[in-house]
Amino acid sequence: MQIPKIGSATAWHVNRHLGAFHRCVAGTIARFPFYEEDEEDRFQGVADELRRLLAALDATALADKGLWETLCDDVAMGDYANWEEE
Known part of the structure; x- marks a missing residue:
């Protein structure tokens, strides 16, 4: 669970268990960079691809x-464009 701030009564779901979290983090990192800053036409498609990946790794994600x-x-x-550090 994710708790947005200390003392909050709100909690949001992250993953079913720690192993699923690890797989989702690793899969997301492996997919990065998602796109370049000037590739606006790819933003939604990449988000949909990432959703499919995460759902396959943990149906609750x-x-x-x-x-x-x-x-x-x-x-x-x-x-989440591929930022270049200068």
Whole structure:
């Protein structure tokens, strides 16, 4: 479970168990970089691909307002482009 801030009564689902979390993290890292900053036409497709990957690794991963669904929404908005450090 993810608890958004200390003392919060709200908790959001992450994964079914620690092994599933590890697989989802490893799969997400292996898929990065998702796209380049100028590839807006790929944002939604990559998010859909990531959702399929995560669902295959843990059927519970895409729970509403959960960690992974939120990440996929951010990917669809272009928040995870391949940034180059300068």
